[in-house]
Amino acid sequence: MALLVPVMVRGINNLSDARYCAGMGADSLTFRLDPAFADYLTPETVRELSGWVAGVQLIGEFDALPIEQINQLVQECGLHAVLLHRRHPADELAALTVPALRFITWIPDMVHEDVEMLLREQAPFYQGFVLATAPTPLPNPAEVIRLTEYARQYPMWLGAGFAPDSLRDYVQALNPAGIVLQGGDEIKPGLRDFDEMEAVFEQLED
Numbered sequence: 001m002a003l004l005v006p007v008m009v010r011g012i013n014n015l016s017d018a019r020y021c022a023g024m025g026a027d028s029l030t031f032r033l034d035p036a037f038a039d040y041l042t043p044e045t046v047r048e049l050s051g052w053v054a055g056v057q058l059i060g061e062f063d064a065l066p067i068e069q070i071n072q073l074v075q076e077c078g079l080h081a082v083l084l085h086r087r088h089p090a091d092e093l094a095a096l097t098v099p100a101l102r103f104i105t106w107i108p109d110m111v112h113e114d115v116e117m118l119l120r121e122q123a124p125f126y127q128g129f130v131l132a133t134a135p136t137p138l139p140n141p142a143e144v145i146r147l148t149e150y151a152r153q154y155p156m157w158l159g160a161g162f163a164p165d166s167l168r169d170y171v172q173a174l175n176p177a178g179i180v181l182q183g184g185d186e187i188k189p190g191l192r193d194f195d196e197m198e199a200v201f202e203q204l205e206d
Contacts, residue, residue, distance in 0.1 A: 001025040002206040005171050006178035008157055010061070010083075010132060013041060016192040017183045018049045021056075024201045027178065028057035030083055033073050036063040043076045050078065059083050059101070067092045074098050083130060093125045101157070102126040106135045112146055119154050128155030132180040134162040151176045160200055168203045179204065 006027035012018050013032075021029060031046045032039055041049075050058050058078060062070050063085040070082060074097055082096065085103045093100060102122055107115075119129065139147060139162075150156055155177035163170035171179065181200060184192065 001201065003027075003201070003204045004168065004206050005176065005204060006157075007181060007201070007204065008059070008130070008178050009181045009183050011039070011183040012049065013039065013045075013183065013185065014192070015049055015052055018053050020192070020194055020197070021181075021183070022053040024198075026056055026181075028059050028081070029053070029183075030059040030061050031077070033060045033077065034062040034065050036065070037061070043073060046077045057081060061085065061103070067095050071095070071097050081127065084126075087122070090125060099127045100125070101128050101130050103130045103132070105133065106131060106139070115146070115150070119150060123154055128157055128177050130157040130180060131162075132157070132159040132182070134159050138162065138164055148174055166203070167200060171204065 001024055003025045007025065008028045008030065009017070009021040009026050010030045011032060012021070012029045018029060029050075031041050031049070033043065033046065034040055046058075046060075057080040059081045060070070060073060060077060060079045061083045065073075067088065073079070074082065079098060081099045081101060083101045083103055087102075122129075147162070151158070151174050157178040157180050158174070158176045159180045160167055167179070181197060
């Protein structure tokens with residue numbers, strides 16, 4: 001299925017999610033491979049899941065692991081990119097064997113100039129920024145305007161929850177680098193409720 005914008009689905013941990021999201025046209029799937037995450041996966045599990053899908057980018061999420069261990073897991077799992085939760089020095093990023101995305105979080109009332117400086121300084125080292133989780137309540141109109149400005153200047157992947165109403169209208173107005181969805185758990189092996197995710201994919205259908 002062709003989509004208006006690339007879709008990244010984070011936290012894939014079961015075959016149902018992997019096959020469904022790939023079939024619906026997701027551009028990339030992320031797997032938590034860092035033991036710093038409570039729900040991390042082993043390389044064996046990632047290889048097993050990814051072996052059932054085709055045509056998607058495989059991305060590993062990392063927090064505390066050093067770059068040399070990340071590179072090892074990249075090779076073991078056949079990853080195409082990494083999503084880094086922590087900031088790394090330029091020399092460490094240069095040692096990565098695949099492109100990197102930077103995970104960032106929404107900080108309420110953060111000074112606009114500080115955000116702009118953070119993005120500007122880090123942009124040369126990353127393929128894009130992933131702002132996956134929308135705050136509650138949603139940003140006020142002034143903050144939305146600034147977020148729009150950031151998305152126009154830098155490759156930003158935004159969580160679907162940032163859309164105030166229609167996700168389709170939001171994507172067409174903002175034109176982000178991509179939309180981020182969150183994978184879930186199976187009810188039992190082979191059984192998963194996809195109603196909510198299906199509604200999102202349908203809104204993004206081209």
